[in-house]
Amino acid sequence: MKFGDILKSACTNLMRNKGRTILTIVAIFIGSFTIALTNGVNIGVNDYIDKQVSGVGGDDMMLISPKATVSMGNTDEPQKYDPEKKTSTMSQNATLNDKDVETIKEMDGMKDADSVKSYSINYISGASDEKYVFSSMPILGSLEVDLEAGKSVNQESKDFEINLAPEFVKSLGYKSAEDAVGKTVKLSTTASATGEETIVEAKIVGVRNQSLMQGGNSLLNQALIDELSAIGEQGLPESMLGQYGMVVATMDKATYSSDKEIADLKERLGEAGYAGQTVDDEIGMIRNIINAITGVLTMFGAIALLAASFGIVNTLFMSVQERTREIGLMKAMGLSSGKVFSIFSIEAALIGFLGSVLGILGAAGVGNLVNGIASDSFLSSLTGFTLIQFSWSSSGAIILIIMAIAFLAGTLPARRAAKLDPIESLRYE
Amino acid sequence: MSVIEAKNLKRSYGKNESKFEALKGVDVKIEKGESVAIVGKSGSGKSTLMHLLALLDHPSSGEILLNDQNTTNIKTKELNKLRNESFGFVFQQFFMNTKDTVLNNVMLPLKIAGISAGKRKKMAMAALKEVELDDKASNKANDLSGGQKQRVCIARALVNNPQIIFADEPTGNLDSKTGVKVEQILFDLNKKQGITLIIVTHDDELAARCDRQIHIIDGNIVKDVK
Numbered sequence: 152m153k154f155g156d157i158l159k160s161a162c163t164n165l166m167r168n169k170g171r172t173i174l175t176i177v178a179i180f181i182g183s184f185t186i187a188l189t190n191g192v193n194i195g196v197n198d199y200i201d202k203q204v205s206g207v208g209g210d211d212m213m214l215i216s217p218k219a220t221v222s223m224g225n226t227d228e229p230q231k232y233d234p235e236k237k238t239s240t241m242s243q244n245a246t247l248n249d250k251d252v253e254t255i256k257e258m259d260g261m262k263d264a265d266s267v268k269s270y271s272i273n274y275i276s277g278a279s280d281e282k283y284v285f286s287s288m289p290i291l292g293s294l295e296v297d298l299e300a301g302k303s304v305n306q307e308s309k310d311f312e313i314n315l316a317p318e319f320v321k322s323l324g325y326k327s328a329e330d331a332v333g334k335t336v337k338l339s340t341t342a343s344a345t346g347e348e349t350i351v352e353a354k355i356v357g358v359r360n361q362s363l364m365q366g367g368n369s370l371l372n373q374a375l376i377d378e379l380s381a382i383g384e385q386g387l388p389e390s391m392l393g394q395y396g397m398v399v400a401t402m403d404k405a406t407y408s409s410d411k412e413i414a415d416l417k418e419r420l421g422e423a424g425y426a427g428q429t430v431d432d433e434i435g436m437i438r439n440i441i442n443a444i445t446g447v448l449t450m451f452g453a454i455a456l457l458a459a460s461f462g463i464v465n466t467l468f469m470s471v472q473e474r475t476r477e478i479g480l481m482k483a484m485g486l487s488s489g490k491v492f493s494i495f496s497i498e499a500a501l502i503g504f505l506g507s508v509l510g511i512l513g514a515a516g517v518g519n520l521v522n523g524i525a526s527d528s529f530l531s532s533l534t535g536f537t538l539i540q541f542s543w544s545s546s547g548a549i550i551l552i553i554m555a556i557a558f559l560a561g562t563l564p565a566r567r568a569a570k571l572d573p574i575e576s577l578r579y580e
Numbered sequence: 581m582s583v584i585e586a587k588n589l590k591r592s593y594g595k596n597e598s599k600f601e602a603l604k605g606v607d608v609k610i611e612k613g614e615s616v617a618i619v620g621k622s623g624s625g626k627s628t629l630m631h632l633l634a635l636l637d638h639p640s641s642g643e644i645l646l647n648d649q650n651t652t653n654i655k656t657k658e659l660n661k662l663r664n665e666s667f668g669f670v671f672q673q674f675f676m677n678t679k680d681t682v683l684n685n686v687m688l689p690l691k692i693a694g695i696s697a698g699k700r701k702k703m704a705m706a707a708l709k710e711v712e713l714d715d716k717a718s719n720k721a722n723d724l725s726g727g728q729k730q731r732v733c734i735a736r737a738l739v740n741n742p743q744i745i746f747a748d749e750p751t752g753n754l755d756s757k758t759g760v761k762v763e764q765i766l767f768d769l770n771k772k773q774g775i776t777l778i779i780v781t782h783d784d785e786l787a788a789r790c791d792r793q794i795h796i797i798d799g800n801i802v803k804d805v806k
């Protein structure tokens with residue numbers, strides 16, 4: 152018997168008892184639907200988190216601050232003061248200087264290190280002349296800015312440039328993101344020694360997309376930060392210059408990429424008196440929660456599939472029972488046991504195929520619907536967030552896995568069919 | 581040349597105390613083109629003998645020669661092929677897929693043989709013509725009368741141009757008039773195409789029409805009349 156004929160006869164058998172076939176397929180559908188949908192949510196959320204991570208800074212970036220040491224340390228005795236170590240306590244605000252930057256840069260596994268200059272901005276005002284509290288940050292690491300309009304700030308430029316947070320567009324008096332691009336805003340900053348206020352003018356070169364991690368934060372280019380920082384330090388004594396709260400280091404990803412190597416790097420930083428944090432550390436928590444939730448839902452889907460595979464076993468056992476005569480006759484006519492086995496196990500795999508494909512199509516349909524509703528309502532503020540996403544590879548994997556499960560379930564009845572003795576099955580009652 | 585030959589064939593069922601010998605050492609030699617009736621009382625071992633000759637069952641001891649070749653050590657795969665190509669089967673209870681068309685039922689052995697769909701149809705139509713049912717090819721098998729059903733089964737048995745057709749009570753479920761027509765078709769095949777007929781039957785009239793009658797009582801051949 153040719154494979155095409157085996158496939159055809161498996162299809163014909165499925166059609167012979169439509170009601171029973173449909174019920175079995177529905178059971179598979181439920182499992183497949185659940186798994187496909189949760190998988191879609193998982194992909195959607197992780198994709199968004201990835202985008203956010205690259206929006207905060209590259210994944211090779213590490214933020215380094217002085218290690219906050221509890222005075223009691225790990226021993227019961229108070230820890231000795233060491234002027235070389237940054238052993239500040241919580242109540243003191245530890246700072247880093249150029250020497251620290253050099254030390255960090257020299258460490259194994261670090262490619263580069265840069266100080267993050269501190270600056271303060273009192274307010275921002277734009278076309279509406281209204282003053283607003285303004286939070287901002289420099290561009291860190293190899294950042295890709297997710298923009299709604301305009302372009303990314305130029306780090307090399309001598310001009311003062313801003314990528315404005317979208318929340319500010321309306322308040323500053325612009326009609327839209329496109330309208331805001333190219334406009335000039337006023338930033339107010341104060342020299343910490345003298346308390347003298349200075350206004351710096353900067354150009355909006357782009358407007359950011361909504362961001363989950365950095366809502367309301369605008370991005371400033373290096374020239375603007377240097378200017379703000381210089382104004383802030385005006386009049387300060389020499390000894391208080393060149394103090395940074397944080398250093399941004401770039402890890403050498405070519406040699407330091409595994410979690411273990413990064414952990415090792417952090418440990419060595421800790422020994423040197425610094426605390427290092429990667430972007431993934433900050434967002435890892437959210438990722439873990441999402442993975443845990445979708446993991447549990449996938450489990451439910453898997454349980455549904457397990458129940459459904461018993462359905463397949465039952466359906467096919469009934470089918471073997473009904474077709475005993477036919478199987479016996481075909482075997483008498485020379486059909487091999489192997490082919491009989493194929494007919495039934497392919498029938499099972501077909502049930503799995505139909506159920507999983509329908510489940511994925513159903514999940515895709517529901518996913519589109521939910522995405523539509525979500526982006527109009529509770530997710531409308533998070534541009535670029537597609538809650539449920541499907542990929543060909545994961546859909547294909549789901550179909551293959553379910554077909555394999557169905558096939559395995561089918562082997563039980565298929566074996567019984569294959570072992571039927573033609574004489575026994577053709578005996579007339 | 582004998583087409584099929586059995587030597588000291590024994591077949592027993594069960595073990596120990598419940599052991600039962602259905603065939604107690606049967607020797608029989610059937611020539612090519614013969615029509616043979618196996619007759620005997622119910623439970624005498626007729627079907628058991630036929631199943632052994634048709635290579636559907638294995639004897640407890642003794643051997644079967646097909647075209648002078650011993651079949652004892654043939655591999656399952658070869659055996660399947662042999663049955664598919666050399667034998668045709670007709671049963672008392674028809675055994676057909678009643679929900680399927682007449683044509684599909686007749687094509688079944690060819691499908692098992694792996695013959696292409698086009699050739700399959702041609703051969704099946706030729707076989708249906710032989711039993712004068714080519715006009716019913718696309719009917720549901722269920723819609724046919726008993727006699728017509730048995731004729732479809734004969735078409736199915738001869739579609740692969742077999743050497744031997746085994747028929748177990750082919751007219752057992754038919755009234756005498758339709759039975760005669762079915763018999764006629766079988767004997768025509770025997771005469772015109774030289775297909776060997778091995779018929780198990782209770783019916784003395786049918787047995788009398790055969791070239792040869794083998795009488796079985798309690799697992800022994802007691803009379804072999806030509």
Ligand SMILES: Nc1ncnc2c1ncn2[C@@H]1O[C@H](COP(=O)(O)OP(=O)(O)OP(=O)(O)O)[C@@H](O)[C@H]1O
Nearest residue numbers: 593594600602620621622623624625626627628629
């Ligand atoms: N699988 C089996 N297990 C045990 N005994 C069996 C089995 N098959 C057949 N027998 C016994 O072997 C004997 C011969 O059976 P067989 O079917 O050959 O009889 P038969 O001559 O064809 O009878 P009938 O005319 O009723 O069909 C019977 O006594 C039957 O009970």
Ligand SMILES: [Mg+2]
Nearest residue numbers: 626627628748
């Ligand atoms: Mg019998």
